[in-house]
Amino acid sequence: MPSIRYNDMQFSVEPSGDRWDITYQLPSGASALAGAGIFPGLPEAEAASRALALIKTIFPVGVKSVGPDVNHPNRIGDLKLVGPDVTHPNFIYWDKDSVSSPKTL
Amino acid sequence: MEIKGSVALVTGGGNGIGEAVVKHLAKAGAKVAVVDMVQKNIDRVVKDIKAMGGEAVGIQANVTSEADTARYIKGTLEAFGQLNIAVSCAGIIRDGTMLSLDKETGKVSKKLGLDKWQAVIDTNLTGTFLTMRDAAEAMVNGGWPGLLVPISSVNKVGQVGQINYSSAKVADALMPKIIVGEFLMRGIRNIRCVAIAPGYTATPMLTGMNQDALKAILEDVHLGRLVAPEEIASLISYCVENEALNATTIEITGGLCYPRGIAK
Numbered sequence: 366m367p368s369i370r371y372n373d374m375q376f377s378v379e380p381s382g383d384r385w386d387i388t389y390q391l392p393s394g395a396s397a398l399a400g401a402g403i404f405p406g407l408p409e410a411e412a413a414s415r416a417l418a419l420i421k422t423i424f425p426v427g428v429k430s431v432g433p434d435v436n437h438p439n440r441i442g443d444l445k446l447v448g449p450d451v452t453h454p455n456f457i458y459w460d461k462d463s464v465s466s467p468k469t470l
Numbered sequence: 471m472e473i474k475g476s477v478a479l480v481t482g483g484g485n486g487i488g489e490a491v492v493k494h495l496a497k498a499g500a501k502v503a504v505v506d507m508v509q510k511n512i513d514r515v516v517k518d519i520k521a522m523g524g525e526a527v528g529i530q531a532n533v534t535s536e537a538d539t540a541r542y543i544k545g546t547l548e549a550f551g552q553l554n555i556a557v558s559c560a561g562i563i564r565d566g567t568m569l570s571l572d573k574e575t576g577k578v579s580k581k582l583g584l585d586k587w588q589a590v591i592d593t594n595l596t597g598t599f600l601t602m603r604d605a606a607e608a609m610v611n612g613g614w615p616g617l618l619v620p621i622s623s624v625n626k627v628g629q630v631g632q633i634n635y636s637s638a639k640v641a642d643a644l645m646p647k648i649i650v651g652e653f654l655m656r657g658i659r660n661i662r663c664v665a666i667a668p669g670y671t672a673t674p675m676l677t678g679m680n681q682d683a684l685k686a687i688l689e690d691v692h693l694g695r696l697v698a699p700e701e702i703a704s705l706i707s708y709c710v711e712n713e714a715l716n717a718t719t720i721e722i723t724g725g726l727c728y729p730r731g732i733a734k
Contacts, residue, residue: 381520391509398513400527401520403549423529423545
């Protein structure tokens with residue numbers, strides 16, 4: 366059962382018959398599915414390699430700040446917050462170098 | 471085009487019509503990408519497909535984002551190596567009349583907010599455009615046979631209280647004519663486009679509504695009940711298999727009529 370740590374996220378590639386499931390942990394600790402019943406017939410090493418390629422595509426590394434979005438402020442009571450919307454699906458929170466993608470500057 | 475062995479991507483695949491479509495196609499042998507905003511819905515649908523013996527990937531994404539669209543198209547190709555069917559089911563409603571009047575003064579007391587307009591246009595029109603555009607790009611570059619399926623609505627005829635939704639859905643209904651015309655112009659012969667315009671459908675949004683209001687809606691439906699999501703999924707499967715269906719929008723309403731029996 367290959368385990369993959371990528372972009373500070375933990376993924377697991379688990380066999381399911383002759384196929385593979387990819388699960389990962391949400392920040393809440395709950396488990397989520399990135400794929401199920403995929404890569405039929407592939408051996409473990411090849412499935413792990415394909416899974417890593419898929420994971421890198423679905424969860425790209427990088428910082429994309431959204432905002433300031435003055436048209437869609439977050440509101441807390443009367444207070445309008447117009448900074449980057451960290452709850453926006455395009456916002457990737459990244460506060461440290463990833464082990465799997467070290468800084469190359 | 472055969473469904474078995476093909477690869478389908480369905481936005482809004484985590485519930486309602488999208489869930490029915492993705493499961494129907496998986497049951498018929500397609501490999502599927504379930505795209506949705508809600509991870510727990512993705513997990514449920516992907517698990518169900520696995521239990522059916524199918525292959526599925528789940529990608530949490532926002533269809534209004536160009537970056538997300540590129541990500542789920544690329545993710546589908548990464549997982550399955552090709553793309554043949556793209557169904558744009560993701561949609562929202564934010565109903566309200568354009569103007570509301572004060573009962574006493576007769577003056578305008580409220581306008582439909584730009585937020586309600588923009589959110590619906592972004593999801594139901596721009597989101598559909600982005601998915602159709604990038605799916606078509608992948609199909610053309612890959613040389614695979616394909617079908618693009620924008621989801622319109624019977625309310626494309628113009629529904630009061632839905633200027634945002636109806637405007638988006640009438641535009642979605644126009645897409646097949648324009649897209650296929652452009653494909654012909656560019657010599658692209660391997661991809662078709664058929665839009666589906668459902669009537670009132672038994673999704674959680676409608677079955678959970680006020681039951682008296684629902685009963686009033688059904689009085690105008692010749693079939694006497696809501697359309698089942700599985701019936702729409704079945705129609706989309708038929709569109710995949712019947713290559714003569716192209717450049718058109720098909721209504722599936724159960725016979726929705728205006729009051730006094732004029733079919734919409």
